[in-house]
Amino acid sequence: MPSPPPPDRPNRLSELPGSPLRAVLTGVAIDICGSRVINIVAVTIYAMQLVAPGMTDAQAAELLQKTPPSFSLLLVLTVLGMLMSVAGGYACARVALRDEWRTGAMLAAVAVVFGLLIDDAGVSDLALLYVLCDVAGLLLGVKYGAARNRRLEAPAPSPADASAP
Secondary structure (H helix, E strand, C coil), X not given: CCCCCCCCCCCHHHCCCCCHHHHHHHHHHHHHHHHHHHHHHHHHHHHHHHCXXXXXXXXXXXHHHHCCCCHHHHHHHHHHHHHHHHHHHHHHHHHHCCCHHHHHHHHHXXXXXXXXXXXXXXXXXXXXXXXXXXXXXXXXXXXHHHHHHHHHHCCCCCHHHCCCC
């Protein structure tokens, strides 16, 4: 049986819902910034493996331009980016605590705009596919966050309702 929260920690259910702006900014920060950090780390590790220690900057840049990244690296980056989208949607719903789907739709719209502005590839079929995957990941995270909010709002079953062994 869970114990009540200590007096110095307020009960999460008694907190007021966060503003939609705060929820959207939290989700965007996790999704966009997290995906970019993962991308920078992965590309840096890839470049460190490819470039020899004695190469000049010009030689290294030319080698990196001639050698495309492997399919497995692109797959790992896509999966990790999708996980960051799910985490961003989940955080958005958990911060909002109400109207999660409306707030999640605002998050998806902002993420689409940021994604198209930040990506230097322009509007292509592949860029649109990435944007759709990002929206799907965000909304999946909102679904999980909203379900978690509903579970926390539901009253706990009384001990009399529990099944007997």
